[in-house]
Amino acid sequence: MSEDLLVMITEGIVGGEPESVVALTRKALESGLQPLEIINQGLVVGMNIAGEKFAQGEFFLPHLLTAAKGMQAAMELLEPELGARKQVHEAVGTVVIGTVQGDIHEIGKSLVGTMLSANGFKVHDLGVDVPSEDFVAKVRETGADILGLSALLTTTMIGQREVIESLVQAGIRDQVKVIVGGAPVSQAWADEINADAYAGNAMGAVEVARRMLK
Numbered sequence: 001m002s003e004d005l006l007v008m009i010t011e012g013i014v015g016g017e018p019e020s021v022v023a024l025t026r027k028a029l030e031s032g033l034q035p036l037e038i039i040n041q042g043l044v045v046g047m048n049i050a051g052e053k054f055a056q057g058e059f060f061l062p063h064l065l066t067a068a069k070g071m072q073a074a075m076e077l078l079e080p081e082l083g084a085r086k087q088v089h090e091a092v093g094t095v096v097i098g099t100v101q102g103d104i105h106e107i108g109k110s111l112v113g114t115m116l117s118a119n120g121f122k123v124h125d126l127g128v129d130v131p132s133e134d135f136v137a138k139v140r141e142t143g144a145d146i147l148g149l150s151a152l153l154t155t156t157m158i159g160q161r162e163v164i165e166s167l168v169q170a171g172i173r174d175q176v177k178v179i180v181g182g183a184p185v186s187q188a189w190a191d192e193i194n195a196d197a198y199a200g201n202a203m204g205a206v207e208v209a210r211r212m213l214k
């Protein structure tokens with residue numbers, strides 16, 4: 001029954017039916033499924049299928065947009081369940097996060113921000129298409145411990161390197177740990193651009209962030 005719901009959520013994402021995705025997500029929560037199960041085994045599976053269909057020329061941009069709409073609408077239901085809006089009395093650490101310039105993919109970055117904040121970090125989310133200087137300014141302003149940089153395109157990954165170079169130029173590179181992520185990003189890329197860490201998903205980001213602040 002629960003597995004059926006997850007499959008239906010995946011199908012709703014791929015089929016471009018945001019309303020039904022929201023209704024099914026509500027049902028899944030009511031049936032006792034955990035928010036992370038719904039995200040990883042339902043919604044994200046659908047997003048990946050939509051991405052593959054796009055790569056194969058079977059889907060076009062509007063399909064990706066409706067898939068994203070479905071995921072974002074479902075996330076509005078799931079975020080409070082993840083505890084993201086819990087009042088954090090003493091933050092574990094401060095994080096600035098955003099998607100690099102030229103890149104408007106926001107779902108993965110927002111999920112990472114949500115999970116960090118659900119786990120006690122104070123998160124400043126700068127959104128998408130963020131110029132390097134905005135990252136530098138926010139790190140300075142907040143005294144952030146961690147800077148999270150998201151890039152979903154092979155053409156925008158280079159933006160992560162640019163942000164790190166801007167931190168060096170601003171003389172604050174050693175004050176903040178930089179963690180990079182996004183579908184085309186890897187540990188090898190993180191090493192190449194002198195990032196402090198890489199994580200492949202939101203829970204991984206939380207683990208790495210915790211480890212870095214120890």
Ligand code: B12
Pocket residue numbers: 044047048049050051052054055061064065067068102103104105106107108109111112147148149150151152153154155179180181182183184198199200201202203205
């Ligand atoms: C939805 C989507 C869109 C939507 C985005 C809507 C939105 N509001 O975000 C729209 C339609 C706008 C879009 C546009 C484009 N897209 Co697009 N898109 C996708 C799709 C299908 C899903 C992305 C997604 O949301 N996944 C779900 C989330 C949860 O996963 P995620 O983003 O990977 O994030 C996880 C991890 O990567 C990681 N992570 C992410 N960020 C960070 C940051 C940190 C700090 C850390 C630690 C971890 C981390 O943790 C996240 C949670 O687990 C992907 C396919 C795919 N499989 O990735 C293509 C994809 C990324 N898009 C692609 C392309 C080509 C484009 C366009 C260039 C298409 C075009 N011709 O215009 C444009 C580019 C626009 C731009 N300038 O940015 C390609 C990229 C190819 C490449 N390697 O460069 C992909 C891979 C599709 C494909 N297979 O061809 N897209």
